[in-house]
Amino acid sequence: xxxxxxxxxxxxxxxxxxxxxxxxxxxxxxxxxxxxxxxxxxxxxxxxxxxxxxxxxxxxxxxxxxxxxxxxxxxxxxxxxxxxxxxxxxxxxxxxxxxxxxxxxxxxxxxxxxxxxxxxxxxxxxxxxxxxxxxxxxxxxxxxxxxxxxxxxxxxxxxxxxxxxxxxxxxxxxxxxxxxxxxxxxxxxxxxxxxxxxxxxxxxxxxxxxxxxxxxxxxxxxxxxxxxxxxxxxxxxxxxxxxxxxxxxxxxxxxxxxxxxxxxxxxxxxxxxxxxxxxxxxxxxxxxxxxxxxxxxxxxxxxxxxxxxxxxxxxxxxxxxxxxxxxxxxxxxxxxxxxxxxxxxxxxxxxxxxxxxxxxxxxxxxxxxxxxxxxxxxxxxxxxxxxxxxxxxxxxxxxxxxxxxxxx
Numbered sequence: 054x055x056x057x058x059x060x061x062x063x064x065x066x067x068x069x070x071x072x073x074x075x076x077x078x079x080x081x082x083x084x085x086x087x088x089x090x091x092x093x094x095x096x097x098x099x100x101x102x103x104x105x106x107x108x109x110x111x112x113x114x115x116x117x118x119x120x121x122x123x124x125x126x127x128x129x130x131x132x133x134x135x136x137x138x139x140x141x142x143x144x145x146x147x148x149x150x151x152x153x154x155x156x157x158x159x160x161x162x163x164x165x166x167x168x169x170x171x172x173x174x175x176x177x178x179x180x181x182x183x184x185x186x187x188x189x190x191x192x193x194x195x196x197x198x199x200x201x202x203x204x205x206x207x208x209x210x211x212x213x214x215x216x217x218x219x220x221x222x223x224x225x226x227x228x229x230x231x232x233x234x235x236x237x238x239x240x241x242x243x244x245x246x247x248x249x250x251x252x253x254x255x256x257x258x259x260x261x262x263x264x265x266x267x268x269x270x271x272x273x274x275x276x277x278x279x280x281x282x283x284x285x286x287x288x289x290x291x292x293x294x295x296x297x298x299x300x301x302x303x304x305x306x307x308x309x310x311x312x313x314x315x316x317x318x319x320x321x322x323x324x325x326x327x328x329x330x331x332x333x334x335x336x337x338x339x340x341x342x343x344x345x346x347x348x349x350x351x352x353x354x355x356x357x358x359x360x361x362x363x364x365x366x367x368x369x370x371x372x373x374x375x376x377x378x379x380x381x382x383x384x385x386x387x388x389x390x391x392x393x394x395x396x397x398x399x400x401x402x403x404x405x406x407x408x409x410x411x412x413x414x415x416x417x418x419x420x421x422x423x424x425x426x427x428x429x430x431x432x433x434x435x436x437x438x439x440x441x442x443x444x445x446x447x448x449x450x451x452x453x454x455x456x457x458x459x460x461x
Contacts (some may be wrong), residue, residue: 109419119408221310229416282410283441287415316371
C-alpha cells in the first residue's frame with residue numbers, strides 16, 4: 054500500500070485516489086487492539102476472578118458507552134471541524150484509561166477501567182470512518198468507493214488476524230496475565246497511528262445540506278437503524294461469550310484464536326472483492342443475504358460448536374454476517390449523511406448499533422447463559438437476526454417509495 058491519496062484539489066482526478074498507507078495503518082492498529090481485547094479480555098477477566106455473569110455485565114456496560122460516546126465525539130467533530138485533533142487525543146486518553154487495569158482490585162475497578170476505555174475508544178471508528186469518507190471524496194455512490202473502502206477496511210482485518218494469531222500461543226505459553234501488557238502496547242501504537250493520519254485536501258462534492266434530526270425523522274432511516282441494532286444485538290453473545298463457550302467445550306486458547314481468525318480471513322476476502330458485488334447486486338440484496346446467513350450461523354454455534362468442522366463453517370460465515378453487513382451499512386449511511394453530517398452519521402451507526410444493539414445483546418446473552426444455558430444465548434442471536442431481516446425489508450420498501458418521485 055503506497056501513495057498518499059494524491060487526487061487533484063478539485064477532486065477531479067482521472068481515476069480513484071490510491072490507497073493512503075496512513076489510513077491503512079490506522080485501521081490495522083485499531084483492529085489489532087480489538088484482536089487482543091475481543092477474544093481474550095473475557096478470559097483475562099475470568100482469570101482475575103470475575104464470574105460469567107459479571108463478565109457479561111461488564112462488557113454490556115462497555116457497549117453502553119457507545120450510546121453516548123460516539124454522538125458526543127461526532128457532534129464535537131462536526132461543530133468544531135477538528136476531527137483529527139479529537140481522534141488523536143481520545144486515542145491518548147484511551148491509553149491512560151486502560152493503564153488502570155494494572156492496579157489491584159476486583160469487579161468495581163475493572164468496570165471503571167473498561168467504561169473509561171470505551172468512552173474514549175468510541176471516538177476512533179466514527180471519526181476514522183468520517184476521515185475515510187472525505188478521502189473517498191464523500192461520494193459513496195462512486196464506482197471506486199466500495200473497492201477503496203473495502204481495501205482500507207481490509208487493513209484492519211489483517212491487523213486483527215495478526216494479533217489474534219500471535220496472542221493465542223503467547224497466552225498459552227506465558228499465561229493470560231500478560232494480556233494487559235499486550236493490550237496497552239497496542240493502544241499506544243493506535244495512538245501513534247492516529248497522529249500519522251492526515252486529512253485529505255480534496256474538495257467535497259456538492260451536497261444539499263442535511264439535517265441529521267430531519268433525516269432521522271424518515272421512516273426508512275429509522276427502520277434501517279433498527280436493522281443495524283438487531284444485527285449487532287445478534288452478535289452480542291459472540292463478542293461476549295464465544296471464547297468462554299469454546300473454552301468450556303475444551304478448546305485451547307490457540308484453537309480459540311484460530312477460530313476467531315478464520316472468520317476474519319473470509320472478511321478480508323470480501324473486503325477486497327466487494328466492489329463488483331455492490332455494483333451488481335446493491336446494498337439491500339447483500340443485506341438480505343447477511344441477515345439470512347446470521348440466522349444459520351448462530352444456530353450452528355448454539356447446537357454444534359463441539360463439532361469442529363461445523364464450528365469452522367459457522368466462522369466462515371462471518372464474511373456475510375459482519376463484513377457484508379458492515380460495508381452495506383457504512384456505504385448507505387455515507388449517502389444519507391454526507392459532508393458536514395458525516396461524523397454524526399457514523400456516530401449514530403456506532404451508538405445505535407453497538408451501543409443500543411450491542412448492550413442489549415450482551416445483557417440478554419448474560420441472562421440466558423446463567424438462567425437457561427450457554428446454547429440459549431446463541432439461539433437468541435438467531436432470533437435477533439431474523440427480526441433484523443424483517444426490519445431491513447421495511448427499510449428497503451420505504452426507501453424505494455422515497456426514491457419513486459425521482460424515478461418518475
